[in-house]
Amino acid sequence: MKPAVKRLIFFAALILFWGLGSHFELWHETILPSPFSVWDALAAGFADLTLVYDLVASFRRLLIGLAVSLLIGTALGILLARSKTADDTIGSMVLALQSVPSIIWLPLAMMWFGLGEGAIIFVVILGGTFVMTLNVRTGIKNVNPLYIKAARTMGSNGIDLFWKVIIPASIPYLVTGARLAWAFAWRALMAGELLSAGPGLGYTLRYASDFGNMALVIGVMIIIGVVGAVVDQLIFQRIEKNVLKRWGLES
Amino acid sequence: MYLFIEIQHIDKIYTDKDNNANTVLEDINLEIPKGQFVSILGPSGCGKSTLLSMIAGLTSASSGDIVVDGATVQKPGKDRGMVFQEAALFPWMTVTENVIFPLRKDMNKKQAVERARHFLQMVQLSNYAGHYPHELSGGMQQRVSIARSLAMDPAVLLMDEPFGALDEQTRSRLHGQLEKIWIDTQKTIVFVTHSIQESIKLSDRIVVMGTRPGTVIADIEVDIPRPRDAHKQQVTALEERIMGLLKGEIDKVIDEELAYEARR
Numbered sequence: 001m002k003p004a005v006k007r008l009i010f011f012a013a014l015i016l017f018w019g020l021g022s023h024f025e026l027w028h029e030t031i032l033p034s035p036f037s038v039w040d041a042l043a044a045g046f047a048d049l050t051l052v053y054d055l056v057a058s059f060r061r062l063l064i065g066l067a068v069s070l071l072i073g074t075a076l077g078i079l080l081a082r083s084k085t086a087d088d089t090i091g092s093m094v095l096a097l098q099s100v101p102s103i104i105w106l107p108l109a110m111m112w113f114g115l116g117e118g119a120i121i122f123v124v125i126l127g128g129t130f131v132m133t134l135n136v137r138t139g140i141k142n143v144n145p146l147y148i149k150a151a152r153t154m155g156s157n158g159i160d161l162f163w164k165v166i167i168p169a170s171i172p173y174l175v176t177g178a179r180l181a182w183a184f185a186w187r188a189l190m191a192g193e194l195l196s197a198g199p200g201l202g203y204t205l206r207y208a209s210d211f212g213n214m215a216l217v218i219g220v221m222i223i224i225g226v227v228g229a230v231v232d233q234l235i236f237q238r239i240e241k242n243v244l245k246r247w248g249l250e251s
Numbered sequence: 252m253y254l255f256i257e258i259q260h261i262d263k264i265y266t267d268k269d270n271n272a273n274t275v276l277e278d279i280n281l282e283i284p285k286g287q288f289v290s291i292l293g294p295s296g297c298g299k300s301t302l303l304s305m306i307a308g309l310t311s312a313s314s315g316d317i318v319v320d321g322a323t324v325q326k327p328g329k330d331r332g333m334v335f336q337e338a339a340l341f342p343w344m345t346v347t348e349n350v351i352f353p354l355r356k357d358m359n360k361k362q363a364v365e366r367a368r369h370f371l372q373m374v375q376l377s378n379y380a381g382h383y384p385h386e387l388s389g390g391m392q393q394r395v396s397i398a399r400s401l402a403m404d405p406a407v408l409l410m411d412e413p414f415g416a417l418d419e420q421t422r423s424r425l426h427g428q429l430e431k432i433w434i435d436t437q438k439t440i441v442f443v444t445h446s447i448q449e450s451i452k453l454s455d456r457i458v459v460m461g462t463r464p465g466t467v468i469a470d471i472e473v474d475i476p477r478p479r480d481a482h483k484q485q486v487t488a489l490e491e492r493i494m495g496l497l498k499g500e501i502d503k504v505i506d507e508e509l510a511y512e513a514r515r
Contacts, residue, residue, distance in 0.1 A: 154353035
C-alpha cells in the first residue's frame with residue numbers, strides 16, 4: 001500500500017473516532033467539540049473572510065520576518081566561518097541565544113516597538129536568525145577541502161573562490177538552515193500573535209478561547225498544523241532532497 | 252635537452268605537536284625535460300604526493316626551489332593542471348560547466364563551451380556534457396577531471412594516483428586513453444603512483460622513492476617500445492629490477508596494495 005493511502009486511512013479513522021465519540025457523548029461538547037462543529041466554525045470563518053484576513057496577516061509577518069532572518073543569518077554565518085575572533089566571541093553568544101525560545105524577547109520588543117507588528121516581526125526574526133547562522137557557519141566550515149584545492153589549481157582564489165566554490169558547496173547546509181529557520185519562525189510567530197493584537201491566526205485562537213468558542217480554537221489549531229506540515233513537506237523537504245541528490249550526498 | 256621542471260634541494264620537515272621534527276622529504280633533486288612522462292613511484296609515506304603538491308603550489312617546501320618553465324613556483328597556477336585521486340568535480344555544475352570553470356576569465360562562454368566539447372571528445376564523454384557528476388561512474392568522473400585540466404592547456408599535467416580508486420578494468424582502459432592523450436598533446440606529465448605495473452606501462456622514466464625520510468633511490472629510463480603490453484618479457488624484467496631496488500621498502504608497498512585490494 002502506498003504511504004499516501006495509509007495516511008488517508010489513518011486520518012479518516014481518527015476523524016471517525018472523534019465523530020463517534022462526540023456522537024455518543026464520550027466527552028462533553030464544551031471540552032472537545034465534534035468534528036462537525038469544528039467544520040462549521042471553519043466554514044463560517046472562511047465565509048466571512050475573518051480567517052482569510054488572519055492567514056494573510058500571519059503570512060505577511062512570517063515572510064518579512066523569515067526573509068530578514070535568512071539575510072542576517074547568512075551574513076552572520078559567513079562572518080563566523082571566516083573570522084576566528086568573531087566565532088570565539090559572537091559565536092558563543094549565538095549558541096546561547098539559539099538555545100532559548102525567541103518569545104522571551106517579546107516583553108523587551110514591546111517596550112522598543114510597541115504592542116504591534118514591529119514587536120511580533122522582531123520575535124519572528126530572532127526565531128529564524130540563529131539557526132540559519134549556525135547552519136551557514138557549519139556549511140562553510142565543512143566544504144570539502146579537495147574542492148578548494150582543485151579550484152586553486154584552476155586559478156581561482158579570494159573572492160572568486162568564495163562565491164564560485166565555497167558558497168555553492170555549502171548550499172545543502174543553507175537549505176537545511178532555511179528549513180529550520182522557517183520552522184522556528186512559524187512557532188515564534190504563533191507565540192507572538194497569541195500575546196498581541198490582531199488580526200492573525202494566533203490572535204484569533206486566543207480570542208476564540210476567551211469567548212469559549214472551542215470549535216474555532218480547534219479549527220485554528222488545525223490550520224496552524226496543516227500550514228506547518230504543508231510548507232515543510234511540500235516545499236522545503238522537496239528542495240532539500242533535490243539538493244542532497246544533486247550534491248551527491250544521497251543516492 | 253631543455254629542462255622544463257627543475258626540483259632543487261627540496262626538503263620538507265613537519266613539526267608535530269610535541270615539537271618533534273619529521274623529515275618527509277630530504278634533498279630531492281630532479282630535472283624533467285619538456286614532454287616527458289615521468290612516474291614517481293614509492294610506498295605510502297615516502298612523500299611522493301607532497302612533492303607533487305609542491306609542484307602544484309598547494310604545499311610549500313621547508314627549503315629548496317621548484318622551477319617550472321623558468322619561473323619559481325610560489326602559488327598554484329593554470330600552467331600546472333592537477334588531477335587528484337578523487338575527481339574533485341563540482342557537484343552543482345554540469346560536466347560542461349565543470350570543464351569551463353578554469354576558462355571563464357580567459358575567453359567568452361561560446362569559445363569556452365567549444366573548447367570543453369573538444370576535450371570531452373578527447374576523453375570520449377561528449378555525450379555526457381549536460382549530465383551532473385553524480386550521474387556518472389567513478390571512471391567517467393575521472394575522465395571529466397582530466398578533460399578539465401587539459402582544457403586549461405597547462406604546461407604540465409600533475410596526476411596524484413588518479414586511477415587508484417577505480418576498478419581494474421576501468422583503470423586499464425584509462426591507461427590506454429591517457430597514453431593516447433599524452434601522445435596527441437605532448438604534455439609533460441608527472442604521475443604519482445604506488446603501482447609498479449602502472450608506472451612501467453605508462454612512463455618514459457620512473458623515479459623510485461624510498462621512505463622515512465623520502466629520498467630518490469633510483470631514476471630509471473624506460474626504453475621498452477609502446478604499447479608496452481606487447482613486450483611482456485621486458486616489462487617483467489623491469490618489474491623485477493624495481494622490486495629488487497625497493498627491497499627494504501617492498502614490504503610496505505605490498506602491505507599497501509593488499510590493503511587496497513581488501514578495501515575493494
